[in-house]
Amino acid sequence: MTSDPPHFTPAPASPPGQKPSSSTSALERAWQLRDTQPQTARQVVQDVLGAQEQRxxxxxxxxxxxxxxxxDYRLGDSENAVELMIVALSECRxxxxxxxxxxxxNNLACVYxxxxxxxxxxQLFDEQLRLAQQLGDQEQILIARHDLGVxxxxxxxxxxxxHFLAALDICLGLSPVNTLFAAALYSxxxxxxFKQNNDANAQKYLELMLQYSHKLDFSSHYVNIHGDIVEFYTRRGNYMAAERELASLKKAIAANQTVDSQSYNYEEELACISGPxxxxxGKTxxxxxxxxxxxxxxxxSLHIIYELLSRAYELTENLHSALKYQRLLTERVREHHKEESENQFKMFEVIHRTQIFAESAQQQRIANEKLQRLNDQIYQMGITDALTGLANRHHLLRQSQLMVQKTTDQCPLAIALIDIDHFKRINDRYGHAQGDQVIAHVAQQIRAVCWPDDLVARYGGEEFVVMRLGATESELAQTCEALRTALRTTPxxxxxxxxxxxxxxTTTxxxxxxxxxxxxxxxAVKQAGRDQVFTSRHVQTETSPS
Structure with a gap:
């Protein structure tokens, strides 16, 4: 029989007539349709990529x-498919x-x-299995188990x-049971x-498969599974059951000729199933x-058809035609091996080229990230006071210009100038190193009592500035009072x-x-004895800018 790309696990199919839920993304829907409606799936992806409303x-x-x-892999465009898969996996990581x-x-594992x-x-299937177990994703565990079995x-x-039994155990535990997976696993x-020459077990699994096979939505997987059933009955000599199953399959194909017809030749498949x-x-x-x-x-499946035709003509004693198709079979096998070798060579080239590109891109990305981190460090050094870690005077002046542009009657800008009392005495008595520690400690306390969006800067020497947008001077004064309280506890x-x-x-x-x-x-605070916070209510002789 013809086959899909090597053991890509079938997508879970939605119940007949059921539309994807509104919460399902377009790309998720495309993935779910990739087997049953590949053309629709491609169109959904193209619509997403072509949408102009948002990037x-x-x-x-x-x-x-x-x-x-x-x-693309299903359609035979293996070179483009492999390139897409490698890049996607690299980026996805x-x-x-x-x-x-x-x-x-899973995609790339199947290609390999x-x-x-x-x-x-x-290695990739095992990684998929471990990841699925970490995510607790039963469907992906099932898929990985199945493909490892293959x-x-x-x-x-x-x-x-x-692996097949482990996958089946998961499949039968799902609610509802995925009929396509169940049928495929029993197959x-x-x-x-068959490989173990255990006909009794083969019969048992066939009977279990039959419980699910006739419930399937029509797709290429449906045809493959029912083809397996015909093959089993034929091999066992139960020709009546085989004919009955074949008639049912023909009826299903006739009713669904347009489904997946671009990438799947149903006439070719039927010939390969019916011929043996x-x-x-004796219907030669x-x-x-x-x-x-x-x-x-x-x-x-051309080589299968040639082989069946050679056998059929030999049975009719038309040895000339039998020999002709035997020769065609030999040539086709030779051509197939050559085509496959060339195709595999091209795919290896694509893999090699794409991996080199991905590695180069990764190295460039790492270099860019290092450069960005260095630029960030340089920028931070340019706006930060080295001793306190607060904004420096230059950054304060630049950011304050942006803040005043947002100032309105409903959104005032409050500003506090804070000075360490008698700092010169501290320097003279304890030395400049100790003085620096005092400045750093006060800065830490200021940052601790301020709001996250406050602009906090060292203005110079032992003086600091706090700017708060959207707050009144009385609200900022409360923060300054909290600072005075915090400083009563000193290391x-x-x-x-x-x-x-x-x-x-200011509101202007x-x-x-x-x-x-x-x-x-x-x-005025200094004149009044220090260790206080003054606002407009303390000093009445000023003209306020607000």
Whole structure:
């Protein structure tokens, strides 16, 4: 039978007629439609990327790449698909881990499996499984388990069975049970039983698969699963059951010819399913007619059709035609191997080129981040007072110009000038090093009592400025009082200190006049004995700028 790209796990299908919930994003919807309605899924992605109303976020662009990579791979555009997948996975790793990272890992793991890079494929599937377990995402655990089973199917059927059974246990525990997953897993377990020559188990899994297979929505996966059922009955010699299943499958295909028809040749698939059964039933001429008809548009299963035609003509004793198709089969196998080798070589080139590009981009990103951090450090050094960590005078003057532009009657700007009392005495008695520690301690206390949005700066020497937008002078004065209280508790290694503050406000944006007024009030505090906070209610002889 024809097949999808190597063991991409089918998407969970929505119940018939059910629309995606309003909370489901467009890209999530595209992902859910990728198997049943790939053309619709592609259009949804293109609509997201082409939307002019708003620029897509980085996460959305990555998700779009993940969906398009899957869809391109299904259509055979493997080079573009691989490039999309590698870039998407690289970018996805930079974001917080989520289900899209698990999907990206699965996409690329399947590609490596196709390229016979089994170790890399298992490594990515294992990473997907660990991530899914961390996220508690049962669906992704199920997918990873299933695909690991497919990887091990040829190497170790028993190990494959362990993964399939683990996936099945999760699948049957979901509510509701995903019928497509359940049917696919029972089909996989049936194949394991064939490889282990255990016909009893194969029959058991077939019967379990039948409980789900007829409940499926129509898709290429539906055809594959029912084709497996026909194949099983044919191999067991139950031709009546095989014919009954084949008739049901033909009816379903006839009713759904347009579904997935761009990327899936149903006539070719039917020929590959029906041919072996017809030959067993002695319907050789019907088999030949069906297979010859399918030749015209045959693609991936051409070699199977050639082989069946060669056998059919041999049964009719038309040895000339039998030999012709045997030769065509040999040529096709040779061509297929050549095409596959060339395709794999191209994909390896794309992988190598894309990985080099991704590594280069990562190195450039790291260099840019280091440069940005250095620039940030330089900028911070330019606006910060080295001793206190507060804003310096230059930054204060620049930011204050922005603050006064927002000043209105409803949004006054309050300014406080704060000075450490008798600081010269501290320097003279304890030395400048101790004096610096006192300045740093007072600065720390000012920052602690101020609001997060306050502009707090060292104005010079032992003097500080606090500016608060949207507050009155009385509100800022309360903060200054809180500072005076906080300074009553001083570390034992430092001398006790007090501060004086003058507070003023403006509603007209007159910065210089307001600063001057706050300075006058600070001077008045000094004259009144220090260790106080003065506002307009303390000094009545001034002309306020507000």
């Amino acid at each position: 897509a976020e980085l996460a959305e662009l990555i998700q779009a790449q993940i969906v398009l990579g899957y869809l 930079r974001l917080p881990a989520d289900v899209w990272l698990a999907r990206a890992l 499996s196709y390229l016979n890079q089994t170790d890399l494929s298992i 990887i091990y199917l040829e190497m170790s059927p028993q190990r494959a069975k362990v 996989d377990l049936m194949m394991v039983s 059964l017809y030959l067993k039933l 001429h019907e088999a030949i007619a069906l297979l010859e008809s399918a030749l015209e548009n045959a693609g991936g 034992s290694e430092l001398p006790s200190v007090t501060v004086s503050a003058g507070v003023a406000q 944006g007159e910065l210089d006049a307001t600063m001057h007024l706050a300075d006058q009030r600070l001077y």
